[in-house]
Amino acid sequence: MSQQASREASLPDGESGILAVRDLDAGYGDLQVLTDVDLDVRDGEYVTIVGPNGAGKSTVMKSVFGLTTYMGGTVTFGGEEIQERNPEQIIHEGIGYVPQNENVFAGLSVKENLEMGAYILDDVPEDRLQAVYDRFPILEERKTQKAGSLSGGQQQMLAMGRALMLEPDLLMLDEPSAGLAPDLVDEMFDRIDRINDDGTSILMVEQNAKEALRRCDRGYVLVQGQNSYMDAGDALLADDEVRQEFLGG
Template sequence: MSLLKAVNIKVGYGETEILHGVSMEVNEREIVCVIGPNGAGKSTLMKAILGLLKPSQGEIIFDGDDITSLASEQRVRRGICYVPQSENIFPSLTVEENLEMGAFTSQDDYRVRMKEVYHIFPDLKETRKQKVRKLSGGQRQMVAIGRALMLNPKIILLDEPSAGLAPRLVKLIFDRIVLINHSGTAILMVEQNARQALGLSHKGYVLVMGRNRFEDSGQALLENEEVGRLYLGG
């Protein structure tokens, strides 16, 4: 069943249009991956879905409702959580406080949810009283994803979750993403590690110059010769 749908989105910064009519769809419990060269508009698409940028045209449907005109906070409350690529943590807060901020809009006891996050990222439990500023890159990324999980979202938008991490950590983060997905959360991610990401995705999109180029199952895109040659580095 369709969870999130973007229809013919046109959006940009000021005068400059970045996306010239992009469409995509994420079904419930799916992992969907968006790949494409730099400047294709992948991050812009994420920001438009969360409402950080206002599309000049097109609509965004979430859970059957048109959310195109909602503010970001309202989208967050409906169950869309977003992990930006950089500056995705509060460095002077502790791990625990970062997670608490993730649950800011929730009325429930966030401690229950925090336990679940610690279950997914056991590292974080050990460092929970430390300031995030002092953590390693991989741990920070766990904090960022953990923070987004605190509201028990229906979908998480991950902007390059593996960026800047050592190969061992990349694998660990992808494992966790699959684990999160198994617990019922849909995932929409943008990735540079395109092969690995497509390998675990149900579906993939290739964006080029702000337009849809390819759309297929993750496996099919991996096997597509043109995609492989142009966008997966041969």
């Protein structure tokens, strides 16, 4: 698949997603990491970004969430441009973000972590807290336990649960399987599938590229801060060039 052909695999002309990134330039301070990045997520869609280390995958999500230096282009969510808003404003728009590292408050209890996820509300809705417990029963069992004493998989569930407390329209996940024992990786992906099945759009960066592309609706391959390939997840998995260059054959 050529780069030109891959660009034609994005959303059809005239069709926009809940999230639309166009010609995005961004980085950190004076260092530009992303150049002319395009990306779409439809309402209810599951989209994955893969690529080599240092490609700028996490920077895309941080840029959507207002955590990088904006240098050009647009980020539109729900029809509103948000590229120059701060994270708290973006949370109000309906985007949840789970970073790869330091994504729980280690000294707080599980319940207190979840309550922090609803900090922009006047009161913590008990029904939302219970919805998270229903989705991740282990968190209810451990609700009085300090978050820092949880296993890696449990901390990841807690981080996702906290982000879900505001019932976001889009949940962004940065390397959710990183550091998990192999027998827990499939379970984590299954949980993400169910969150998406319940109607939440997903944008995920993932090191386990083959499994991520197998499960997602569409995928983007990022190389050196630029779009390289865009297509349905199964189409990228079947593409010989993509497999050889980025998926290990």
